[in-house]
Amino acid sequence: xxxxxxxxxxxxxxxxxxxxxxxxxxxxxxxxxxxxxxxxxxxxxxxxxxxxxxxxxxxxxxxxxxxxxxxxxxxxxxxxxxxxxxxxxxxxxxxxxxxxxxxxxxxxxxxxxxxxxxxxxxxxxxxxxxxxxxxxxxxxxxxxxxxxxxxxxxxxxxxxxxxxxxxxxxxxxxxxxxxxxxxxxxxxxxxxxxxxxxxxxxxxxxxxxxxxxxxxxxxxxxxxxxxxxxxxxxxxxxxxxxxxxxxxxxxxxxxxxxxxxxxxxxxxxxxxxxxxxxxxxxxxxxxxxxxxxxxxxxxxxx
Amino acid sequence: xxxxxxxxxxxxxxxxxxxxxxxxxxxxxxxxxxxxxxxxxxxxxxxxxxxxxxxxxxxxxxxxxxxxxxxxxxxxxxxxxxxxxxxxxxxxxxxxxxxxxxxxxxxxxxxxxxxxxxxxxxxxxxxxxxxxxxxxxxxxxxxxxxxxxxxxxxxxxxxxxxxxxxxxxxxxxxxxxxxxxxxxxxxxxxxxxxxxxxxxxxxxxxxxxxxxxxxxxxxxxxxxxxxxxxxxxxxxxxxxxxxxxxxxxxxxxxxxxxxxxxxxxxxxxxxxxxxxxxxxxxxxxxxxxxxxxxxxxxxxxxxxxxxxxxxxxxxxxxxxxxxxxxxxxxxxxxxxxxxxx
Numbered sequence: 001x002x003x004x005x006x007x008x009x010x011x012x013x014x015x016x017x018x019x020x021x022x023x024x025x026x027x028x029x030x031x032x033x034x035x036x037x038x039x040x041x042x043x044x045x046x047x048x049x050x051x052x053x054x055x056x057x058x059x060x061x062x063x064x065x066x067x068x069x070x071x072x073x074x075x076x077x078x079x080x081x082x083x084x085x086x087x088x089x090x091x092x093x094x095x096x097x098x099x100x101x102x103x104x105x106x107x108x109x110x111x112x113x114x115x116x117x118x119x120x121x122x123x124x125x126x127x128x129x130x131x132x133x134x135x136x137x138x139x140x141x142x143x144x145x146x147x148x149x150x151x152x153x154x155x156x157x158x159x160x161x162x163x164x165x166x167x168x169x170x171x172x173x174x175x176x177x178x179x180x181x182x183x184x185x186x187x188x189x190x191x192x193x194x195x196x197x198x199x200x201x202x203x204x205x206x207x208x209x210x211x212x213x214x215x216x217x218x219x220x221x222x223x224x225x226x227x228x229x230x231x232x233x234x235x236x237x238x239x240x241x242x243x244x245x246x247x248x249x250x251x252x253x254x255x256x257x258x259x260x261x262x263x264x265x266x267x268x269x270x271x272x273x274x275x276x277x278x279x280x281x282x283x284x285x286x287x288x289x290x291x292x293x294x295x296x297x298x299x300x301x302x
Numbered sequence: 303x304x305x306x307x308x309x310x311x312x313x314x315x316x317x318x319x320x321x322x323x324x325x326x327x328x329x330x331x332x333x334x335x336x337x338x339x340x341x342x343x344x345x346x347x348x349x350x351x352x353x354x355x356x357x358x359x360x361x362x363x364x365x366x367x368x369x370x371x372x373x374x375x376x377x378x379x380x381x382x383x384x385x386x387x388x389x390x391x392x393x394x395x396x397x398x399x400x401x402x403x404x405x406x407x408x409x410x411x412x413x414x415x416x417x418x419x420x421x422x423x424x425x426x427x428x429x430x431x432x433x434x435x436x437x438x439x440x441x442x443x444x445x446x447x448x449x450x451x452x453x454x455x456x457x458x459x460x461x462x463x464x465x466x467x468x469x470x471x472x473x474x475x476x477x478x479x480x481x482x483x484x485x486x487x488x489x490x491x492x493x494x495x496x497x498x499x500x501x502x503x504x505x506x507x508x509x510x511x512x513x514x515x516x517x518x519x520x521x522x523x524x525x526x527x528x529x530x531x532x533x534x535x536x537x538x539x540x541x542x543x544x545x546x547x548x549x550x551x552x553x554x555x556x557x558x559x560x561x562x563x564x565x566x567x568x569x570x571x572x573x574x575x576x577x578x579x580x581x582x583x584x585x586x587x588x589x590x591x592x593x594x595x596x597x598x599x600x601x602x603x604x605x606x607x608x609x610x611x612x613x614x615x616x617x618x619x620x621x622x623x624x625x626x627x628x629x630x631x632x633x634x635x636x637x638x639x640x641x642x643x
Contacts, residue, residue, distance in 0.1 A: 022418045025411045029425045032408075035488070036428050040435075042455060043443055058458040113326050120323025124316050132324055139335070141542070141606040143549040145571045146599040149578040149591040150341030151334070156583070166334070173331035204319045233436040235552050236571075240579060251438035258442045261561040266453070269446055276439045284434045288427040295430065295493060296500035 040281070047270035051082075054266040070271045082265040089245075089256045090272050096279070099249040102164060102238070103231040106171035110227040111220045113172040118181035119212050123194050133182070140175040144237065152240050162244045167237060177223050180297075184219040185212075222294035225287055232280055250276045339599075346592030352584055362593035379590060385565055386573040386594075393479060393554065393569065394547030397486035402539065404491050409498035410524060415510075430492035437489070441556035444485055445472060475566040478557065482567055485553050494539060501535035502528060534612060541609040545602050551575065570598055 042061075046054065050066035072078050076087025121133055155166045189212065197207040213220070235251035242248050248256075257272045284291065346363070349356045365371030369380030411417055412426070419425075432440070447455045448471035457468040471481055505528065513523045529536075551571040558567045568576075578591035 018416055018418065021416075025417055025419055029408075029419070029421075033425060033428045036432055036492075039443055039447060040431075042447060046446075046455065055453060058453055058455050059462055060455075113330075117324045117327040120320050124320030124323065126317035126320040129320060132328070136327075137610070138606075139331070141545055141602060141609075142335070142339070143545060143598070143602060145549050145551065145574055146595045146602065147335060147339040147342050149345055149574060149588055149595055150338035150343075152578060153345065153583070153588060154338050154341055170330060170334040173327050173335065175331075178327065204316070208323070229434050233434075233438075235436070235438040235556075236575075240575075251436050254436070254438045254442050255556055255559065258438075258445060258556055259559050259561075266446070269442075273439050273442050273446065276442075277435050280434055280436065281431070284431060285427070288430075291434070292426055292430060292496060295496045 040277075043270055043277075044274055047267060047274045049267050049270075051265040051267050058266070066267055067271075070265075070267045073265060073268050074271055080263075082263045082268065085260060085263050086257070086265065086268050086272070089260075090253045091245075092275055094246065095248070095250045095253050095276075098247060099232055099251075102167050102249060103228050105164075105168045106231040107224050107227040109168065109171040110174045110177055111224045114174050114177040114181050114223065115213060115216055115220060116208065117178045118185055119208050121178075121182055122185045122189065123191060123212075136175045136178055140179060148237070148240060155241060161241060162247055163241070164247070166241050167234075171227070171231070174227070177227065180223060181216065181219050184216065189215055222290055222297070225283075225291055226294060229280060229283075342592045342595050344592075345588045346596050348589055348592070350587040350589040354583055354586075354588060358589065362589040363597075366590055366593050367597075382565065382568070383570075383573060383590075383594060386568045386570045389479075389554070389567060390548060390550060390569040390571075393482055393486070393550060393567070394544065396479065396483035397490070398540075398543050398547065400483070401487045401491045401494055401543075402536075404487070405494035405498055408491075408495045409502055410528060412495075413499055413502045414520070426492075426496065430496060432489045433493045435489075437552035438556055440485060440489065441553050444481065445557060445562070448472060448481060472557070472562050473564070475564070478566055482554055482557055485557075486550070489553075490543075494543075497539060498532065498535065501532050505531045537612045538609055541605050544605050548598055548602060570594060574598075 045060055045063055046058075047070060048067040049060055049064035050069055053064055053066060054060070073080065073083045074086050074090060074092065076083050117136075121129060121136075151166070152161075155161055155163075160166050193211060193215075194207055197211055202211075233251060235255065238249050239252050239255070242252060254273060254276045257269060347357060347359060348354060349358045350362070361371050365376045365379055366383040367380065369377040371379075408429070412419070412422060449455075449457065450468060450470045450472050452458055452461055452468050456471065457465075461468065469477060471477055509527055509531070510523060513527050518526065549571050550569045554567040554569050555572045555575070558564050574591045574594045577587040577594070580586050
């Protein structure tokens, strides 16, 4: 028996194998894509169906015509028990404003001060530099939950419950972001530039503002996106600090809607959840390239 | 040649700017993180409810760990904590294993140059998407889709397809755990996949080429080349996932909220939260919350130091060792009167 008879055409076999494997992988990927997208799709579809409609047939795969009615109930424009309950707990506009305020402010503080700290650790040589850096790496992994009991008690003592200060100001200290920015500076920020600026008589802080920040734009953009998403989604800390109806953010409102046990309107439930995730999903699909690249960078150690 | 100005600048010390630049971080971190952490530690030695503020020694620790203590219901509290610890471990394990297997498989496929996969970028984007959605909304979404009765989407659809009785996706102790594992996997597999992909792409491609030329099949390449070289990133993923698992809060907390409340999904983070976040200071159990927090902190510290140890710069350590050895040899030599034998 010759080799050819036993194994067939070596090249054909190879190609067939690769095509089979690729097809198999493609099918798996399509299935996973569907698993990721179907819940979101069903969510949006169901938020366009009315309560009676959903009670009769909860299994819908296409859009209904009650989106306007659901909105009216949510905004309290009709006089039903459900409308009173939903419009009282889920004030969409206020929720967006509050969430945007917190997420926006924390994002700004996080990226600015992290860049500042990373700059200080990279550019200047001082006695405690390596100690400071080791400290930042060491605390990077401490979970929030560990200090939250003391944090809340402390905020009660300071009278900062129902205040945005404990949610916004701590954003100045973000060890993981500093770690990322320092690695970025180490690899793509030439220190000679600082010296050149000095010779030209530029003050240290101005060098940071006008030279370092523009050069660090890519790192800042990636970290800003992550900080914004993380703070928009933060339920744990916000739920501990914010007890006042007027101050609560989107995730807390969703949690409240989830806790209703009477006068539930399924359509409005779905609408509330849709409204809470819509901005973030839209932002994600616009910026997905940066985000994916950012996640990949985070995985590679220096 | 350095100019006069350059030399003058070299002689100025800029150290104070370094301190000024890193000061805001340290001030804020100490005020909002370090002090609360120390305060949590102090609280863990103080009493609960009406005993709040009084020193009780290790009572909270013995109560939540072993069930002896002066407080009423010490045994019940211990049982609750142990239940929470067990749940945390089960839920973490049940989402980590499928997540890492799936992510690893996808990462290998996506980085395999031989596989012709159209729409790779699209798949990556979609698979990462669940990770950016608000966890609170995800919990709400799944409770609304997977509700226990025939009035909810999944059960209604399954019953249209011929299922007799609705499945209790939300309230059944075992099914609800599986649901939380599924949701956690759904949320995180894209993230892990992209991290592992960047790890695989960091491996020197000539190693894969060499393996291919030597006639290794894809299984051999995976087990003999990819996996061993991916080890540091796997350890990193494992430990960050474990620390993340210890913090698991949003999904288990919200999945069993309100009418569906039960202890089946209570994790340690939920236990801590439920103990300090109730009513006034006189009603809350800051002592138990503090003790549980410190226990979690110790576990986290151990796990963290493992990654820290594994991710040290190995070359630098080797260099240091070599320098030490050279120094020793040199000293030895000096002792013998500087004679070279």
